[in-house]
Amino acid sequence: MNSAIAMKRYVIFTNANLVCLTGDSGWAIQNGAAMLTLDEKIIAIGDETELINLIGKDVACEKIDLGGAIVTPGLIDAHTHLVYGGNRADEFELRLQGASYEELAKRGAGIMSTVRATRAASEEALFESASFRARELMSSGVTTIEIKSGYGLSAIDEQRCLRVARRIGQVLPMSVKTTYLAAHALPLEFAGRQDDYVNAVCDWLPALHADKLIDAVDAFCENIAFTVPQVRRLFDKAKSLGIPIKLHAEQLSDLGGTLLATEFNALSCDHLEHLSAEGVQAMAASGTVAMLLPGAFYFLRETKLPPVKELRSAGVPIAIATDHNPGSSPTLSPTLVMSMACTFFRLTPEEALRGMTVNAAKALGLIDRGQLAPGLRADFVAWPSTIEQPNQLMYSFGQAPKGRVFIGAKEVVS
């Protein structure tokens, strides 16, 4: 239709140092380059004059000068728990004074305190607080985000949390992927009836899926959460509905959750501090992404490192994320988390950036973003002039540089 053609929007972004991250390794920087976009996609990268010739001088094309900025793909935060009520700052203080998990549980702290606060909050209040967090992340360069449920733990409350996550994707320009994590912890009303709760979690799934509230199914497979056979039942149910899966696995012990998840071709296995050599090989074979979460490692003062060298040599793609949640990683700074991935896990700065862009996209099953290349989405960040080279994003830890953020070639944060 002619009207559709007339609405095409060409933009040429000039004067940029593009960190393209194309290929399997290296920054792939193009200095002093231009990038031509059509609507939401990149169509060419190169010399400004050549790109203008490509579409012809008569075609209307907006020009945006990026002022010599370092430009990276938009950051992708592929593991967050943004929707919850309350906070756990008092628990943080008690932990610093040496309180054990059991003592905290007796005082009503821990994940159940967040479940209580989440159930007590109105859906509007949950939306207000979660969308504030999403905006903070977006202003720090995040253009795509995954949001999990998991603090409702009842049919109605999980549904409310997933609706809030969906609404954030409708109201904000960033892309939102939602994940059903009802198998996060055992709610008090199911005390001593863990299998009954897993059955309920499976029973709630079809209606939530029919309402298009779920993009993936996740579970917490751990001694203090759910066993491998219980998670298998949930994954069987997800598979029967055609929903992709992912798993919180081997965070506190090696339970073998990764072996189960890879059987189901999981998008990602997350945490992985206690991952075995067998688990590494299984992930390599199934193409599952290793999602490392250095914020939780820091905040819980963990000492066991995930097997980064083994993952790297097996060719397992490594992603990182903020894991924003009130109990173990209440950060909203993706650049700080990239820095932590370098200092704690010994990722190179380039691996850290790939972890929050191209490999994070893989962890969400998205193939249209994460690098700067023709055919991909024009989601990118033009960092401030204080960032003169990309490894400064990890080096200047805690400084939270704010750049110009573009989503689908439209500026959303300036």
Ligand SMILES: [Zn+2]
């Ligand atoms: Zn998590």
